[in-house]
Amino acid sequence: MPTEQLIQTRQQEAPVKTEKNSIEGVAKAFGSACASYDLAARLQRYSGKQLLSFLPDAASSTVLDLGCGTGFFANTLADIYQTVCAVDISKQMLNFSKQNRSAKIHWLNADIQNLPIKDNSVDIVYSNLAIQWCEPLTDTFIEIKRVLKPGGIFIFSTLLDGTLMELKSSWQKVDNDQHVIDFNSFATVEQAVTDAHLSINELQQSAITLDYDNVRHLAKELKGLGANHLPRKSKKGLAGKTSWQNMSNAYDVYKDSAGNYPATYQLCIGAVVNS
Template sequence: MPHTRNRIKIGRSFGDASESYDVCARLQRFTGKHMLPWLPEKKDLIVLDLGCGTGFFSELLATRYDQVLGADISFKMLDYAKKNRTGNINWTQADAFKLPYQTASIDVVYSNLMIQWCEPIDKALAEIMRVIKPGGIFVVSTLIDGTLHELKSSWAQVDDDKHVIDFHSEKELNAIFNSGSAKKINHFRKDIVLEYENVLHLATELKGLGANQVPKKLSKGLAGKDKWKKMSKNYQDFQEPSGIYPATYSVYSAVMIKLTS
């Protein structure tokens, strides 16, 4: 069960980052807020924040809806959320591939930068659609091919190992999110460039987000000092005149409705 083992590792990695996550979550704040206009204004709905992490957006959703559920694969993230968030939120440890909710029981599923960790995505989508009521919606943001291309290119000149996860393309996600009982009614993609003081700053933020798990990586543990130096030198090709190191995140956001038949 390689996919299951990978999800367990990813859950642990994010759990270890629970205390540092909010400080590092610049991208998550941006993408999460830009999804909000797609949410319905009706208050008496059951809304699930899937991959809720520290509960930042669960708390915000609880100010807008009567019933909010926060689900995450990491116990540590949920423990942090319970201790630091207010509002009437029902927290649950859950795997996106086997959600502990009844079929057709949820009006809205909101998922911010989580589903890229779910492989295969179509299986996770089928489970998400199972729990959504007919006519309900799934609002999601994820990362696609092109993300961290600077880092990927810099490592590619050092060795043939995987240092950045393989993300789906926009075309692939359009097909996945418009299949089965899901009908995609809107989507957009946007490249967001974040600035870093140096390559170590970027690596530290990725670790602080728990996003340093690469399932297809061959060598275990950190890269050797010599390889790291070579990669950092290669990254200088992307350095801006101001001395800032950019990192690109290609963000894909979509809203789907569950077909009634």
């Protein structure tokens, strides 16, 4: 299907203003990370590759990549499928991605929660590690169901409660501020899928541990990914030197025998169908 037939101008409803989806903040943080993102994206590459195994064969499919970032997986999808539209909230990210990816991809600056895409028009929606920035989650699934054709599939990954628990608990020893975003539980994701009347083909949770040389290395990676927007943080700007040192000392309890600093990511992978 030509992409012009996919896109519709929609009355832009005012985005639901919640703490997590202060969209401008998310777009700004990811936009400023576009050049560093690919080097820092080891978890994103791993989870995005896991999702590829759920892709249906039909090469004539129309596909959306929601929260496409630098377009690494949009490019893979463009190798397989006829029509690929890559969506991101950050214009800066899209401008960067366009220069490096397949000319076949249609790039769209839009919000996952309010897609300028026609009803029942898409065969496959793919989204790797983006919907943790969208809430309420049920509304996100309802919006995705709206654009899916009957029988269409939504293949996604997101992060769950317990992600970065070492960092969160180390900061809790220092102050009560927000240093890690609030992630949904597995039960909340399952409920959102059910409430949107999508059928579960696959829904799984696994814990992935990545090692870091030190806490600065972890913070640098999160910043390099643009995943450092904290909507509920009351004190803006960087933490003071003493607070940082105290947090870093608290993190030492997690250090392993080889001297690595682990960080846990609770990865949720799903394939749900508009049946």
